[in-house]
Amino acid sequence: MTKLFVVLCVLMSSFLIIQGATIRFREKGEADNNCDCITTYEFLPVCGSNGKSYPNEGTLKCANECEGGNIQVRHKGLCQE
Numbered sequence: 477m478t479k480l481f482v483v484l485c486v487l488m489s490s491f492l493i494i495q496g497a498t499i500r501f502r503e504k505g506e507a508d509n510n511c512d513c514i515t516t517y518e519f520l521p522v523c524g525s526n527g528k529s530y531p532n533e534g535t536l537k538c539a540n541e542c543e544g545g546n547i548q549v550r551h552k553g554l555c556q557e
Contacts, residue, residue, distance in 0.1 A: 511542030523555035524548070 515534030522533050525548040530536040533549060540547055 511538070513538030513541050520552070521554045522552055523550045525550050527555055529554045 515538050516532060518532050518534075520532045522530050522536055524530055524536050524539075526545070527550075528547075530539065536547055536549060539545060
């Protein structure tokens with residue numbers, strides 16, 4: 477069973493290399509484009525310390541988790557342009 481698993485892994489790796497696929501590990505703090513972060517659809521906008529408006533504080537927290545940032549709530553409401 478173990479030998480079969482190793483052979484299948486080698487075959488799959490070879491196939492991916494032939495197809496031109498690349499495997500890359502994220503660095504700490506690097507954005508994950510497929511980040512799954514659960515938040516509400518509640519519209520209570522906040523302005524982030526990066527000058528960007530977020531629909532609610534949960535969305536801002538998700539942005540921090542997914543993008544590895546440290547954005548703080550500057551104030552409640554939309555950011556002024």
